[in-house]
Amino acid sequence: MRDLPPDKLPVWEAIPRLELGDWWKEEDLPIDWDRFLKPGPTKLEIGYGGGDFLLEMALMEPSARFIGVERFGEGHRRLVKRMMQEKALNVLPVMGDAYILLNLLFADSSLHAIYVNCPDTWPKARHASKRLLTEELFTIAARKLCPGGSMYVSTDDAPYAMQAAQAFSKTAALESSHPEEQWLLKSPYPTETRYELKWRREGREMRYFIYRRKQERV
Numbered sequence: 001m002r003d004l005p006p007d008k009l010p011v012w013e014a015i016p017r018l019e020l021g022d023w024w025k026e027e028d029l030p031i032d033w034d035r036f037l038k039p040g041p042t043k044l045e046i047g048y049g050g051g052d053f054l055l056e057m058a059l060m061e062p063s064a065r066f067i068g069v070e071r072f073g074e075g076h077r078r079l080v081k082r083m084m085q086e087k088a089l090n091v092l093p094v095m096g097d098a099y100i101l102l103n104l105l106f107a108d109s110s111l112h113a114i115y116v117n118c119p120d121t122w123p124k125a126r127h128a129s130k131r132l133l134t135e136e137l138f139t140i141a142a143r144k145l146c147p148g149g150s151m152y153v154s155t156d157d158a159p160y161a162m163q164a165a166q167a168f169s170k171t172a173a174l175e176s177s178h179p180e181e182q183w184l185l186k187s188p189y190p191t192e193t194r195y196e197l198k199w200r201r202e203g204r205e206m207r208y209f210i211y212r213r214k215q216e217r218v
């Protein structure tokens, strides 16, 4: 493991391989995020696309640290460039598949929030097995969230929302923060994601979920 002085260097200087996105391969796992980011509640966005939401959230909440996982290289490089321009010291993106990275990079009970927004680029039946809003992902997410930590999900696709609702209901370690409603129609976020804006402009209705990790392990 390299010996870096994280308190003195911004993340983009501390990790020379940041632009490649696979910098985590040189680290002991799970990652000790304190080596790169100031201590604070750790929040993760899965599938950050171009990184607009992640960066915006990080700039709005400087006392928290925002980690992103994305498998789209162009989006990753776009975010790295923007975080340097904005001098955002509390953002750290990683490139790769969310199922693998969520399992490997994060200690159990270490995350305060997980966001998955508009994850289904191609909502075709043949892509169903590749989808992110599955019981499998929610089960891993529940393990990685701290007790009381929340998982936020949004989608514009009605069948996919139904699939997410069913997957959430099967994930015993998570409980709904809106038990009277299957999903929310009003955004719980202080900002919008790129796709959310796009879908709203096209007149599509968004659906949001917030699920909390139960205090007790089940």
Ligand SMILES: C[S@@+](CC[C@H](N)C(=O)[O-])C[C@H]1O[C@@H](n2cnc3c(N)ncnc32)[C@H](O)[C@@H]1O
Pocket (backbone or CB within 6 Å): 046, 047, 048, 049, 050, 069, 070, 071, 072, 075, 096, 097, 098, 099, 116, 117, 118, 119, 120, 121, 132, 193, 194, 195, 196
């Ligand atoms: C439609 S885009 C939405 C981007 C952004 N969240 C937004 O709302 O503007 C979906 C993103 O999820 C990413 N994604 C889908 N499955 C993924 C996976 N298994 N691991 C990492 N990223 C994934 C895609 O690469 C894509 O960038």
